[in-house]
Amino acid sequence: MKSFKAPKTALGPLDAEATAALVAAAADVAIVLDESGTIRDVAFSNDELFGEFGRGERWLGRPWIETVARDSRPKVEDMLRDGHDPDRPRWRHINQLGAGGVSIPLLYAACALGQPGRRVVFGRDLRPLSQLQQRLVEVQQSVERGYAQLRQAETRYRLLFQTAEDAVLIVDGDSGKVAEANPAAQRLFGPAARRLIGRPVADAFAAASREAIQAMLAALRSLGRVEEFEASIADATSLRVAATAFRQENGLVCLLRLSPSGDAAEVGGLAQSGRMLLRVAESAPDGLVVTDPDGGILTANAAFLDMAQLPAEDQLRGETLERFLGRQGLEAEVLLSNLRSRGAVRLYETTLRGALGASLEVEISAVTVMDGGERRFGFSVRDVSTRLRPPPSAPAVHGRTVQELTDLIGKVPLKDLVREAADAIERLCIEAALEITRDNRASAAEMLGLSRQSLYAKLHRYGLGDLDAEAKDQG
Known part of the structure; x- marks a missing residue:
């Protein structure tokens, strides 16, 4: 420690009051000890510590070592032991006991007074530093969690990118150059795939389609979205191109998904067998109708339109099955309730009411299906009013x-x-x-x-x- 060069000249004569003021101002807590380590006086530089230590009145006349936590007593004994260099006081972290028995961390150093055996112990409050360290640890943990989430998201993205069956190209939206191509894209473009990375994406397509690719990139920059369209690559293979744009590091990135146009069916991607089944359902003699979970009609075939006495399917949309089904309105809800709980209903006999007042005895079988993550109910409605039934017996x-x-x-x-x-x-x-x-x-x-x-x-x-x-x- 470097002391004043000329303290008598610089500070002048100091009386006891001036010295006490200097000692109290030099630390958050100042304790005066006698030669036995007993507290003779104490001063606080702020009101918070003054209140938390009970105004220091419980300390007066007690050994300092009895006012600290047990884990800090060896340090106090070491500070009170003779032999320390008075010009080089050593600072020690000591947990001082407050009025409620709570440990408060303080940084203490002891300094001898002019009177033999007397010491002044200067204490600095470590709680602001502890709080700062705690916040630093919390921020560091938060950053680590964020990095972990980013690594997990990147792993999932890479897995999807590599295993996707469709060819996928990642394109820089500003320059129009290919940044990445997944294995499916590399198989699609063959040997030319090695030359794709870093080159304009339009070069990967046939000359007749390049203008459409450039227009797609321009639309993505201005609108952020574009409709699917068809394009051809160099070997004349026809593809359907679906493009999506997103922002990354203040730049635009485009994701192009390429699929053979032959896979895209006119009925939403159904295969040939699916289209055949759809035509059979449309021409079936039994009524077929599809509803949402609340019974709202989504679509129906021609046979159901005839039963409901409606000329066009458009007149069904917005209607509920309850309007046409059951002797009473509650029957439709009973049928829907069974579908929600059981998933299927077989041979449910009820009545179908037409829009013009006709009434048919029908037999209904229904099933629950999923469509794009949404639950749908499909109903098969068969007219059984022509079946011969024995006359009912008199109840x-x-x-x-x-x-x-x-x-x-x-x-x-x-x-x-x-x-x-x-x-x-x-x-x-x-x-x-x-x-x-x-x-x-x-x-x-x-x-x-x-x-x-x-x-x-x-x-x-x-x-x-x-x-x-x-x-x-x-x-």
Whole structure:
């Protein structure tokens, strides 16, 4: 440590008050110790430490070593031990105990006073430095996480780029030169692929297509997107070119995906067998209709249009299947609910209502399919109204058929006939609802406008269904 050259001349005579002020200003904490290491006085340069150390009143008259954390006591003993050079004080990191028992990191150095055995210990608050170090560590960890995510993203990109079946070219949007070509592109262009990197992408195409490639690059620079188009390469192979642009390091990068135009089908990329199946579905005698998960109609074949009494498919779009299907509106929801939970429905009998009022007895089978990540429902609708069915038997209520009720006219009071007829109608409605919903009692209750408890009571009354199962459900 370099001391003042002429302290007496420079500082002049200093009394005790001036010396105390200098000592207090020289550090965040200043402690005066006697020859035994007991604290005789203490000063703080800021109010925060003054409050956290309980105004220092608990320290007075106590050995300094008792006011520090246990892990710091060996350091205090070393500082109090004789033999240190007073001109070269050594700074030590010591955890000082605050008023609440919390350790506060301080950097201490001891300096002898003029009076024999007296020392002044100067302390600097290390918390701002610790907080700065902590923030530095957090920032470093955040940067490391960011680099890790970038490396993972690059790995995924490289894997997709290398394994993609379509030929892919990465083109610099400003210069129009090829930056990268995946293995599929190298196979497509053959020996000429080695000369692609660093050359204008238009050179990879036939002369007749180069103008279209230049126009595509210009459109990407100005609009950021372009429609797919066809182009030919040097060996006259016809390709479909799909281009996408994105920004990277303040520059424009274009991704060109090249696929043989023969693979692109007029029905959205279906193979020949797929197109044949589509034509069969369009000409099938049974109605076929596709809806979204909410029952909104997306498309239908000609047979379904005939059943729905509509001249054109455009009139179906925007409509829901509920408009045409079921004796009641709830039937469509029951069918859709079963599709959502089970994925398929077979031979569901119901009624199809035409736009002009006609009604057909139909049998429906349905399935759930995925289309581009979206769920769709496909329905096959078959007209079964021409099938021969045996005449329905007369239903009985409490041992009486409808014919027997009719025979009672004039023999029993009208109110009794009305009551028994109402019971017969109620039972018929409950049986029909259970048949429509395939014995789904929650849906049947909703269809009839009853609570589940009311429906169970009526099932008990008429002796319908599995009463033991109902008792278990209610229990």
